[in-house]
Amino acid sequence: MKGTAKKIRELLKIVRVWPVEGIKELSEAVGVDRHSANYTVRDFLRRGELVVENGMYRYRDRPKNKLIDKIWRAWRYCPQWTVNEIAQLVEANREIVMLYTRLYCRAGYVEKIGRKKTQFGYEAVYRLKDRNNLKERPCIGKRC
Incomplete structure (x- = not known):
């Protein structure tokens, strides 16, 4: 209902x-x-x-929306993306998005699939490895 x-x-x-x-x-x-x-x-x-x-x-009052949760939803929404695109979508600092991207790359959830020409040069393109089966954001290290 x-x-x-x-x-x-x-x-x-x-x-x-x-x-x-x-x-x-x-x-x-x-x-x-x-x-x-x-x-x-x-x-x-x-x-x-x-x-x-x-x-x-x-x-208990609803838990506040963490930035990593916004980033995770943006990763799931986009089939492939660059760090700048995600930073613009979630209105976050590019360095923070890059930090989480590296963290989840090392954990095996995100993979680099190539490079893309942008107006500022070339930028790495990423995607979630198993986008359809990863609904909930996995807890990595102390960043839960």
Whole structure:
């Protein structure tokens, strides 16, 4: 059901805690079916918006969007790219994008596939090795 996450998030921001056994009541309170509410709660748990403490779900504010997450989404969106293109897309510093590109190259997730002529000379072209199967950003070293 479309909008389920938004409805549940708004309710949980107000009440802050909800019993773990109360999925049926939660779905009735926001006006969605029980299965959609269950899937949404599972997603919230996976993303860290909800935590389980003493048999209760406790709502935590949504984690802020990290720059590496924006870069990862841009990498997944573009079949092939240069560092400058990604830096422009995510509105980040070129050096930061290059740092993450090197890091993920060494880890084996990104590969250099050639060079491309730009107005400033030649620039390396990269791509994700397995773009279709890598939905979630892998955790590399201390940069999680």
